[in-house]
Amino acid sequence: MNMSECLIENRNRLIELLANIPFAASPDGWERIGEIAISGFIGFGFARSKTNLILVVSTSGRALVNCDSAEKIDRDYEEFKGVDDSGIFCEGIGEIAGEKILIAGPNGGGLPNSTCLGETLRLCSPNWPQHSLYFCGPEGNPLIEKFQKNCIKLLTDFIEAYGFSWCGDYFAIANSANLEIWKRE
Template sequence: MISEYQQQLRDRYLAALVMPAPEPWRSPLERSTCIPIGGLLGVGFATDPTNGHDLLMAVSHQGHGLFDAPTGEKIARDYDPDPDLHTPTGPDLSCPGIGPLTGSQVRIAGLFGGGLHTTTDDGWTLDVVAPDWPHHRVLLSDDGGLCAGPAGEHWWHIFHANYSELRAAGFSPSGRTLLIATSSDITLFVRPPSESPK
């Protein structure tokens, strides 16, 4: 049996409609809200050594892809990675990088474990809740994860995984990219690197 407080939280999350992420977060994708990737196993972040952009590596049953997070553009693809080397099941859950990350390892969060950053240095917090499990909801807040008050003031229900299994959700180490990965797609939100802390 759940406590009265737990029931209040559950009711609050169930009542919150999905809404756009607040400013300064925006989707870099022009034509859709997500990047479709069938059979997604996991995702990881790295930094582009040439321009400092956040890079997103996606690992799926169909190969590996590398994306420029600020634009959502695919910049490298490996359709046939060696499964013994490229499945994120080792002790650090990493895979060899592709494209500009060749020669480095990228830690992957997803089906096999691991995780992404859930906070940024300037106070944004990401929480995953499941008041109607197995469907997960992703909450973005600017109040340290308290999710107090009505949705849309200091916390936002930005994603509802009711069609595919949630794989990972979190921020890049720079705090400029927020991603939500399911077994079928990746949703990205970015903010300008020049944004000053709140």
């Protein structure tokens, strides 16, 4: 068997393995709060000072969103205002003005992909460029059959960024047009 055949066989094995994981709109103990439309997505990040706030950055400005209600509580409309040259930090607005927010988006950056309780968000892309995002409880892993029982599939889409809040009580997923928010019950 040549290398190409091995890669194709492994890809098919992974697709079959991932097909065993059930879809759910929310993990047990979590509630989907809502969805916000985004035009020209650059990134999003959770505040550290007020852990229920998320900063959404787009080419049409910044929005501050309350993760308990998915409501925009502040907004500006200046293109790229507050974004640093790397595109992974942005200055907050409103209640978090002056706070430097680490944002995740197509330029990189990063947010926690796990909580102190052992929950993880895992991205798998056997059908790239489309991605599937899995929420796994402690010791869950979508790519290991015996650890799949603690996993659910949340979404299959062209995912741009995802992550938990710094306190671990919220998580969000963004594609180029929407941001979805979940809250621990």
